[in-house]
Amino acid sequence: MDFATHLTSNNIKPSLQRIKIFEYLYENRDHPTVETIYSDLVGAIPTLSKTTVYNTLKIFIDNGITHTVTIEDNEVRYDAIMEEHAHFKCNDCGNVFDVEIDVSGLNFKEIKSFKVEKTNIYLKGKCNKCLNKIN
Template sequence: MKSERATLPDRELNDRLAASGLRFTAQRQQVLAVLLKRRDHPTAEEVFIRAKSQMPDISMATVYNCLDALTQCGLVRQVHMDRGAARYCPNMSDHSHFRCEGCGRVHDIDLASEALRPHLPRGFQVSHSEVSLHGLCADCARNSAARSSAK
């Protein structure tokens, strides 16, 4: 899980968009900035709220459009944890996600989906895979252990 530069230069965004036949726009820049600032896997609605605080006229439809555009050009990934809203992640390395049932946070896990390939039946070709884990993160597990031994 290598860390990426905190701020991706606009030039990079521009080039990536152009490579997919998409234009650089202030809204797309803003949405990407939101995702890079706090890498906490926000939902589209959370992205909307954060983006709106900087850019009050942005609309929900545009946030969805921008998230799509950024996903298309390979700067962002959609993450599906529960059955609820999709989340967005700017960490493009091959990794998995863990959602803590205690604090609700989604953690990046260094488990490459590439590692699953050997388990496939002969002849199957994987184009994409997703691993989602649920449980207690280290902090919450410690707290819950402490709580139950205290009573």
Template sequence: MEFANKSTEEFLKENGVKPSYQRIRIFDYLIQHKNHPTVDSIFKALVPEIPTLSKTTVYNTLKLFLEQGIVQLLVIEENETRYDADISTHGHFKCEECGQVYDIRIDLSGLDLTELETHRVDEQHIYFKGVCNRCLNKNKINH
């Protein structure tokens, strides 16, 4: 991520986003909470601090961040849209028990992608679903 040693305000300006207080706080939330939040979870976390915040503002801010290429959209489940400020190439694992989404480092160098050479790839998504080790260990203790 090209964010190191920059303020959120500087980063947003460099990426074509006018840095309002609400936009800065929403982006800071994404950077600080790598839990791949939904619009709803961002809203619930920030509204105590910013009482004038609306879900529409959160949604529109995230839409702007997507358009400027500084966040990526995760749609692992059809009815759940999440956001990630880490736009590097990586995969995701979603626990089907607790719902947590984890980043997974991916090494694409071993993949044969020659069939894609004549195409333009705009997005790439690698998702895994299962049960995380925290839930697996919890289930062992409870059984």
């Protein structure tokens, strides 16, 4: 994956900040928050500003190469994987995992007259690691 090219082909000029932020999102599949992205990247880009992270993510979203993952009321997470998938959040460790999903089995009643454009699914529970942890 050539990140600069990916940005360019989605009408986003590939500045250093944009490349690094997208690369970070694409490599770190843990659905980071703005805070995490900023603090993990400010070492490599010392001039980085949190406003830039916000601006950049907004551009990514507007151009369809990133989406938000909304599970908790109080944290917005970001995800650069655009293929349809669900999320699993562990109530113990708080990590969010990707989950492959087959939506075709879903059976909705009463929305025949509605036009569904997007189906969002997230699960909550305990992850493998936390289940096996000794408390």
